[in-house]
Amino acid sequence: MRTPKPGLPTREQIVHAPKVLLHDHLDGGLRPGTVVDIALATGYDGLPETDPDKLGAWFREAADSGSLERYLETFAHTCAVMQTREALTRVAAECAEDLAADGVVYAEVRYAPEQHLEGGLTLQEVVEAVNDGFREGEHRARAAGNRIRVGALLTAMRHAARSQEIAELANDYRDSGVVGFDIAGAEAGYPPTRHLDAFDYLKRENNHFTIHAGEGFGLPSIWQALQWCGADRLGHGVRIIDDITQGPDGQVTLGRLASYVRDKRVPLEMCPSSNLQTGVAASYAEHPIGLLRRLHFRVTVNTDNRLMSGTSMSAEFAHLVDAFDYTLDDMQWFTVNAMKSAFIPFDERLAMINEVIKPGYAELKAEWLFAPGGALPHLASGSVLEAG
Structure with a gap:
């Protein structure tokens, strides 16, 4: 059991804090019993x-x-086990329920429709089954006293040749629960530039997309995703750290690509536990998210694959609190960053920030402030929180 330091959030407070998740794979988050x-x-x-x-x-x-x-x-x-309508709907509904029970108020969950056709479903039937599951899960969450909104990201596989078809599918369902597009799979040997037609199509349609980049391959993958493909966000993007140097005196210098990513406020969908599994860092304390947060990159915290990593949004934040002494202020900063970067309309993002996220954190801080022995070291200032 984690023993929190004075002034840092407890596990219960982390669970109850409103959280926003942008990078979660549906096929990586099933319940083992399911x-x-x-x-x-x-x-x-x-x-x-x-x-x-x-x-x-x-x-x-x-x-x-x-x-x-x-x-x-x-x-x-x-x-x-995700090859029938019933199975897809069940998995999606349970995904929404599980995230909501963990305090996630908004989530974008991605999956590759092309990987769920072996049972005879069409691409359209896969999307409709998953969408129905998310709506059912939202309904069950509300009945349990939890609030969540789930949007789907349709993923094309980098090694396959269906990205244009999946991009068109994402556009067809953009008003029916699908909020954007993604590509995933091994980066090495399968650059995002293989899928330029799909990205050009999405840009013409004024649609949103993120690209898995800078997880396993490095800076060229990030550069291509941004400059050739025009990605709105970077899935992982953790290797941007390779363009940042720290001198012996602690002075930090950003290369041109890192400066561009920070200056343009490119959202980084970081998944600490997953990154440890793939060897990006040896420990949470050594994960680049600590430095990137200090440098005010637009960093977000995510789960990637909850089943494979044995994780949740609360677990990810608990690890970061332990590693970096993050406070509720820091958690709110990450959460506002994520909500700002979501693929839903601006007014809806703003409403979530002002009506759900900020009041949720303010309530937690007030409870802590007035609890016996629970004085906070400081209260959040708007200037700090809005620097994401």
């Missing part, structure tokens, strides 16, 4: 474990193994 249930119902016999607890542990250990083949195998199992 994987087992659907496998039994559909006759899928490839699971390494059929006990939910053991299966959950297997997913986490496989993701931590250091073997890319074993890591990718985890998604083979989750996608295998």
Whole structure:
């Protein structure tokens, strides 16, 4: 059990704080029990474990193994049980429920429709099943006293050749629960420039898209995503740290690409636990998010794959609180950054910030301030919070 330092948020406060999630994979966040249930119902016999607890542990250990083949195998199992309308709707509904129970008030959850066609569904049927699941999950969350809004991001796979088709699909459903487009998959050997037609199409349609870049390949991937493709956000983007140098005297110098990313307020969808699994950093305390936050890049905190990383938004923030002594002010800064960067209309983002996020944090701070022995070191100033 984590023992918080005086003045830092407790686990309960972290859970209750309103949070915004921009980078979460639907096929990476299933409940282990759901994987087992659907496998039994559909006759899928490839699971390494059929006990939910053991299966959950297997997913986490496989993701931590250091073997890319074993890591990718985890998604083979989750996608295998997401091939029917009923399964997709159930998984999406449970995703929304689980996020809402963890204090997430807005989420953008991504998935690749092309990976869910083996049971005979069409691309359109996949999207409609997932959208129905998200709406059902939102309804169940409200019934449980939680509030969440979930938007879908349709993902195309970098190694495949369906990005134009998926981009058009995202545009077709942009008023029906789909808020944007993404590409994912191995960066090395599959640059985003292979999908320029899809990005050009989305730009002509005034649609939003993010690109997985700067996780496994580095600065060229980030540069291409921004300058050739025109990405609105960077999925991970953590390797921007390679364009930042720190001298022996502690002085920090930004290269031209890092300066551009910071100056243009390009949102970075960072996923600390996932990055540790892929070797970006050896510990949370060494993760680049600490320096990038100090330098006021537009950093956001995300989960990536909740099942494989055994994580949640609250767990991610708890790790960062432990590593960097982040306060509720810092949590609010990250959360406002994320809400500013969401792919929904400006007035709706502003309403979420002013009517949900800021009041939620103000209530937590007030409770803490007036609790016995719970004086805060300081209250948030607007100038600090609005610097995201």
